[in-house]
Amino acid sequence: MGARYTAAAAFLDFRAAVPRVNTLTVELGSRSYPILIGSGLLTRADLLARHIPGRDLLLVTNTTVGPLYAAALKQGLGDRRIVEVSLPDGEAHKTLATVSRMLDVLVANRFSRDCTVVALGGGVVGDMAGFAAACYQRGVAYVQVPTTLLAQVDSSVGGKTGVNHPGGKNLIGAFHQPSAVVADTDTLKTLPPRELRAGLAEVIKYGLIDDAALFVWLEENMERLLAHDPDALTHVIRRSCEIKASIVGRDEREQGDRALLNLGHTFGHALESATGYTKWLHGEAVGAGLLMAATMSHEAGLLSAEMVERLRRLLERTGLPTEERSLTPDTVLEHMRIDKKVKSGRIRLVLLRSIGASFVTADYPDDALRRTLEAHLG
């Protein structure tokens, strides 16, 4: 009895000393992988050793995130060969030329097929590092260590990697699943408020797509999130990843349901692309795109004006912009046409039947699209 008691006490001590780690799994058969969410994960050598394979690591970060977290992460990664690449910060650098630079570093260091690329940063770093991993030697392992809310709730999960082309966003890329996603919520403490708000746009998206309860929770708790309340942030990261993992698990390559995750994105990508990727953060453009999708759903007779207004109020409370007066409807329409969601010449859109109920369609009145663009643009 005495021995058993001691063991139990040790277990309790361990629980008290180490913060709780939330673990989800993206179920994709032999390509399944865990998402770890919690505080202090960057320096948890035990977890990093278990989830980051390989003796040779390419640590990809950027000039903003690197100085804050690269040293801590390297410490946690222990005794391996680590080559670091620091990319310039920002969507404007998300190009094939930047990926080519990473590939040069992999070759120059004679990295073999069993190396691992570790992406430390936001969505831009993750998308590019993942694409470099997809292309190097026809695919090596990579691990996402997202440091922005947007990357933690969305871009780090699901295996979409790639870069922009002057003609459109994410037009070049690959589906390549990571080996693990390690989301350390502590990194959000240094996130600029504007980027936190941009990430919350993607969280609102999950509520609209699939979870009315999450949407209501956001209406009730937005101030806690904006104040960086760690429990509130952990809740929305976990719930967002659950929804995304579930959708990706049943439609990895976007043949069906996965397209729902593009709610607001066809509009948003066009805003980003038409303004040269410099004016709008991706999440901000998605936020405005969400309202455009809701307006469009209303214009098509699917969604009540009251639901559109609830969304508008939530976006405004989040501090997100909802219009772009410097662009004309024609310009944005032209940019929408090159988006990947176009099928046989017709733009496919995700629309809403209510908050929490979305669907993909190419069957809508063209004048509803026109009126939607006119309502939000100059």
Place this chain on the structure above:
Amino acid sequence: MGARYTAAAAFLDFRAAVPRVNTLTVELGSRSYPILIGSGLLTRADLLARHIPGRDLLLVTNTTVGPLYAAALKQGLGDRRIVEVSLPDGEAHKTLATVSRMLDVLVANRFSRDCTVVALGGGVVGDMAGFAAACYQRGVAYVQVPTTLLAQVDSSVGGKTGVNHPGGKNLIGAFHQPSAVVADTDTLKTLPPRELRAGLAEVIKYGLIDDAALFVWLEENMERLLAHDPDALTHVIRRSCEIKASIVGRDEREQGDRALLNLGHTFGHALESATGYTKWLHGEAVGAGLLMAATMSHEAGLLSAEMVERLRRLLERTGLPTEERSLTPDTVLEHMRIDKKVKSGRIRLVLLRSIGASFVTADYPDDALRRTLEAHLG
């Protein structure tokens, strides 16, 4: 009875008028696809309509093959939107920059996800067009129309796509299976003799890997092949594709058996890379690599000297070079180390226990490798 007789006669007429098409299937579940082998396939509108999907086609060819066959193929493709890209001919142009150019054309023409890339040419065209298809919008369809023996027996089948890097061959790429392979044996009539011989090196490889009977058949029929005998060529194309399809079907992403297809390639790639991809044709380098692998197998005590000599005689009768006196063993060894077959720092090689019996190993005496390099290099 009269009606039945007429139908049978019509069927016989049809068989007489249209040359026989050999069809194999690469079995990969939802990604399975056919390989069609035969005479006159380029202009068979019925087959092309059935096997090439999409309304918008990017026809990729090169400045040598395009003038010979592009017009005929376009005729066969019928009433679709076809944009043609003609690449400079040769392995030296197999770069990320060339693929980037194809992606620019896809974007500039607003091609959507349901377009198809058609690769008309040899291995270089097929590898690059396939990689562009893999990367555009995270993957669009492509069809291989190989016009060299090497492409028909090897590179067009199996979904390996990619480009070279100054630091090594095929270091950047993707696994992306075609929707179909259409091998028209008539295109071999215009193939320069040197390229025919280079393609035969890959055929000899299949005999060495897995099929002693094919090797013996080659010993008995090499002169027919070198004289472009259509039946002999069809026989080796079909048999090579059968062996490759079977191996790819059980190991798509080279986790195991598929590595056997690299027999001679680690040596061969190093010869190509160390001479800047200008001196050796790929198939020629593979031919020399086959003899190096056999020599190495003998040096490691696995293969009799008599077998090595039979291979040397067959390569010489094929008109293939077997040594490179301008390179030192150290230079070639350095280039071998960056090859994709390196695992945890050790070069993995495909070796032979006899003709038709091969295996992958990293467990060999280093001095056997050294003696092999010294025997074939300067």
